[in-house]
Each structure stands twice: as C-alpha cells, then as structure tokens.
Amino acid sequence: xxxxxxxxxxxxxxxxxxxxxxxxxxxxxxxxxxxxxxxxxxxxxxxxxxxxxxxxxxxxxxxxxxxxxxxxxxxxxxxxxxxxxxxxxxxxxxxxxxxxxxxxxxxxxxxxxxxxxxx
Amino acid sequence: xxxxxxxxxxxxxxxxxxxxxxxxxxxxxxxxxxxxxxxxxxxxxxxxxxxxxxxxxxxxxxxxxxxxxxxxxxxxxxxxxxxxxxxxxxxxxxxxxxxxxxxxxxx
Numbered sequence: 001x002x003x004x005x006x007x008x009x010x011x012x013x014x015x016x017x018x019x020x021x022x023x024x025x026x027x028x029x030x031x032x033x034x035x036x037x038x039x040x041x042x043x044x045x046x047x048x049x050x051x052x053x054x055x056x057x058x059x060x061x062x063x064x065x066x067x068x069x070x071x072x073x074x075x076x077x078x079x080x081x082x083x084x085x086x087x088x089x090x091x092x093x094x095x096x097x098x099x100x101x102x103x104x105x106x107x108x109x110x111x112x113x114x115x116x117x118x119x
Numbered sequence: 120x121x122x123x124x125x126x127x128x129x130x131x132x133x134x135x136x137x138x139x140x141x142x143x144x145x146x147x148x149x150x151x152x153x154x155x156x157x158x159x160x161x162x163x164x165x166x167x168x169x170x171x172x173x174x175x176x177x178x179x180x181x182x183x184x185x186x187x188x189x190x191x192x193x194x195x196x197x198x199x200x201x202x203x204x205x206x207x208x209x210x211x212x213x214x215x216x217x218x219x220x221x222x223x224x225x226x
Contacts, residue, residue, distance in 0.1 A: 044206065044218070045155075047214050050215075095162055106165060
C-alpha cells in the first residue's frame with residue numbers, strides 16, 4: 001500500500017526557514033513525481049511546485065520560486081521542501097502528494113504538516 | 120495562469136439528491152481536469168482524473184464530464200459520507216491551478 005508520511009508540525013518566527021519531509025513507501029519511487037501544495041486556514045488549495053523523482057527536474061510556482069526549494073533522496077525515498085523567509089501568510093497546512101504521470105493528478109496525499117509563522 | 124472558477128460556492132442537499140458542480144477554465148485545457156474531495160481536517164483525495172476517469176476505489180455514483188473550458192462533477196445519489204468540499208484542478212499548464220472549492224452541506 002502506498003503511503004506518504006510527513007514530518008510533524010512546526011512553529012517559526014517571521015524570517016525563519018522551515019523544512020518538511022515526506023517519506024514515501026509502497027511504490028517505485030522514481031516513477032512518480034511529488035507535488036507540494038498548501039492550504040491556509042479556511043482557504044482553498046494552492047499548488048507550490050512539482051519535482052520529478054526520476055531526475056530532479058522541478059517546476060515552481062512563480063510567487064514562491066525565490067524562497068522555495070524541493071529535493072528528493074532516492075536512497076531513502078523521501079522528498080523534502082524548504083521554505084525560507086517565512087511570513088505570517090505562509091501559515092498553512094503543507095501537503096506532499098504523489099503525482100500520476102501524464103494526467104498530473106495527485107493520487108496519494110501525505111497527512112499534511114501544519115506550519116505556523118508567528119512572532 | 121489559468122483561472123478555474125467553480126459554481127456554486129456552496130450548496131445544501133439531502134441524502135439521495137443528485138448534485139452537480141461545475142468548473143470553468145479561463146482557457147482551453149483539453150481534458151486535463153481533475154476533481155478532489157476534502158473532508159474537514161483531512162487531506163484531499165482524488166475522485167476523477169482527465170475529466171471522466173474514476174480513480175480506483177471511488178464509488179460509481181461519482182462521474183465527470185466536459186471538455187475545453189467547461190466541466191462538471193455529478194453525484195447521482197448523495198450519500199452521508201459525500202458531504203464535503205470538492206475542488207477541480209487543471210493539469211494542462213504549469214502552474215496547476217485549483218477552483219475555489221464547492222462545499223456540499225446538509226440541507
């Protein structure tokens with residue numbers, strides 16, 4: 001069975017950085033990409049970016065690309081995201097999700113990681 | 120960026136009702152339209168991909184249709200577990216964008 005298990009909740013001050021991990025299991029890691037999304041409290045879903053687990057190719061949301069980095073570690077089948085220069089409106093639940101080839105639909109989601117940015 | 124507009128924003132329905140949610144793209148997205156369901160406090164789950172393909176394990180009362188710019192999600196007979204928020208998403212162009220969501224509530 002496919003699982004994506006994310007690291008735990010984080011609290012950061014404005015200007016700090018946060019790194020969230022996404023441990024995958026139950027499938028061949030390099031076949032599927034990983035998408036990162038977030039959801040601010042009471043709001044809808046926001047696509048942040050996608051990374052190929054095969055070759056590390058990335059696509060970033062333009063509004064985030066200066067302070068957002070996605071990586072993967074095939075040896076541990078884990079994906080990571082780092083967001084720097086945190087602002088209060090980065091407060092959200094962050095999701096990693098396995099991404100189907102070609103339809104680019106996200107078919108298996110992590111449980112979400114709450115990141116709170118507060119002084 | 121491609122804008123995705125869902126309607127209605129919310130709806131009230133009863134168990135057994137037929138429910139239709141629409142999603143309009145600001146430009147042609149061919150059939151690269153996916154639907155997700157999200158329950159409070161939970162991650163979303165994929166219902167339908169490429170407009171009309173039912174994800175494995177999703178009940179057949181869910182169906183999707185459309186092409187180009189206009190799409191719909193239909194639940195033929197609402198079950199108690201279907202009260203949730205539904206999102207459409209285009210995967211035609213980067214950045215992949217979502218509709219604002221449609222909340223299906225108990226009447």
